[in-house]
Amino acid sequence: MAEHIPIASDHAGFELKQQLVAELRALGYEPDDLGTTSEASTDYPDYAHKVAEQVSTGAAKRGVLLCGTGLGMSYAANRWPHVRAGVAWTPEIAALSRQHNDANVLVLPARFVSEADGRRILATWLATGFEGGRHERRVEKIELDEHARDVIAHEPPHHG
Numbered sequence: 001m002a003e004h005i006p007i008a009s010d011h012a013g014f015e016l017k018q019q020l021v022a023e024l025r026a027l028g029y030e031p032d033d034l035g036t037t038s039e040a041s042t043d044y045p046d047y048a049h050k051v052a053e054q055v056s057t058g059a060a061k062r063g064v065l066l067c068g069t070g071l072g073m074s075y076a077a078n079r080w081p082h083v084r085a086g087v088a089w090t091p092e093i094a095a096l097s098r099q100h101n102d103a104n105v106l107v108l109p110a111r112f113v114s115e116a117d118g119r120r121i122l123a124t125w126l127a128t129g130f131e132g133g134r135h136e137r138r139v140e141k142i143e144l145d146e147h148a149r150d151v152i153a154h155e156p157p158h159h160g
């Protein structure tokens with residue numbers, strides 16, 4: 001059965017997302033296009049949370065997000081437990097995000113990559129596995145430990 005891959009963008013990533021939805025199909029995956037549906041202005045967190053929820057709960061193994069820089073999407077997606085969303089702007093960075101960080105959400109900076117590069121980055125990311133070994137321990141340490149959870153519970157981070 002084809003792997004189901006949720007994919008979403010804001011308006012800045014819309015055009016490249018359309019190309020990558022077709023690319024996912026061509027590569028034999030089953031894309032689940034969660035929007036946006038046009039170049040009309042939207043808020044990137046709304047889309048980041050849709051994809052991240054699926055990956056965080058295990059409804060999907062991996063997902064793809066696009067916005068102008070990739071940054072806003074990655075900030076929002078990485079708030080979800082067990083989501084490791086990494087921005088990749090070359091195939092090499094995409095491969096390393098899988099090999100070393102076990103990235104489970106690929107984030108593309110749509111305003112800074114060509115369509116051809118976007119396709120290459122996506123294909124490389126999908127085909128590259130996690131190396132494990134010494135990286136396993138480091139990836140495990142990304143999740144907040146008991147100390148961090150205790151600090152937050154007693155002294156919630158303040159803003160301003």
Ligand code: RB5
Pocket residue numbers: 010012013044067068069070071072073
């Ligand atoms: C939209 O203009 C832009 O801010 C957004 O796509 C993204 O780059 C945010 O991080």
